[in-house]
Amino acid sequence: MKIKVKSLEETKKLAKAFANSLSKEGLFVTLTGDIGAGKTQFVRYIIEFLGVQEKVTSPSFVILNEYNSKLCPIYHFDLYRLEQKGLKSIVSELREYSKTGMLTFIEWAEFAFDEIPHDSLKINVMYDENDVDIRIFEFSAQNEETKKFLDKFNHEVHK
Ligand SMILES: Nc1ncnc2c1ncn2[C@@H]1O[C@H](COP(=O)(O)OP(=O)(O)OP(=O)(O)O)[C@@H](O)[C@H]1O
Numbered sequence: 001m002k003i004k005v006k007s008l009e010e011t012k013k014l015a016k017a018f019a020n021s022l023s024k025e026g027l028f029v030t031l032t033g034d035i036g037a038g039k040t041q042f043v044r045y046i047i048e049f050l051g052v053q054e055k056v057t058s059p060s061f062v063i064l065n066e067y068n069s070k071l072c073p074i075y076h077f078d079l080y081r082l083e084q085k086g087l088k089s090i091v092s093e094l095r096e097y098s099k100t101g102m103l104t105f106i107e108w109a110e111f112a113f114d115e116i117p118h119d120s121l122k123i124n125v126m127y128d129e130n131d132v133d134i135r136i137f138e139f140s141a142q143n144e145e146t147k148k149f150l151d152k153f154n155h156e157v158h159k
């Protein structure tokens with residue numbers, strides 16, 4: 001599922017559809033793609049739509065941000081600032097965050113793809129090669145649960 005986004009406003013709309021598709025079962029989401037393409041912004045909007053009041057900051061200076069929402073606990077990892085050594089020390093911990101009943105986002109998942117569960121909902125965010133104002137969000141699902149989510153999300157997006 002591929003969606004072209006032309007502005008922050010459109011990113012926000014997409015995030016709303018994503019948030020509306022989630023359930024209390026949560027979801028394990030990995031984000032990859034171009035530098036500065038809009039991964040953090042997208043996650044930030046989703047967290048806001050889930051009713052989190054506290055300011056949603058970029059986790060770039062910390063590895064993990066944690067939020068409580070009415071739906072379920074939310075964890076937002078950013079692996080960009082982790083060096084190899086640091087990465088190894090949290091990889092086993094990452095698996096813990098793929099359990100049902102929590103919503104986990106892992107930004108810069110390419111740094112740990114060998115180690116994290118493969119059945120995540122994958123989001124790849126890229127710049128359009130002809131227009132830097134256009135960002136392309138590509139969503140892919142590997143298992144029943146994430147496919148079901150994508151169906152619902154697809155429906156929300158086109159509502
Ligand atoms: N769809 C969009 N249209 C225009 N500007 C955007 C869009 N999405 C994000 N931006 C802007 O681009 C900048 C980078 O966004 P963001 O930090 O979300 O990207 P990122 O992919 O998380 O970056 P990094 O690779 O550093 O983690 C921000 O200033 C943000 O406001």
Ligand SMILES: [Mg+2]
Binds near residue numbers: 039107
């Ligand atoms: Mg980011």
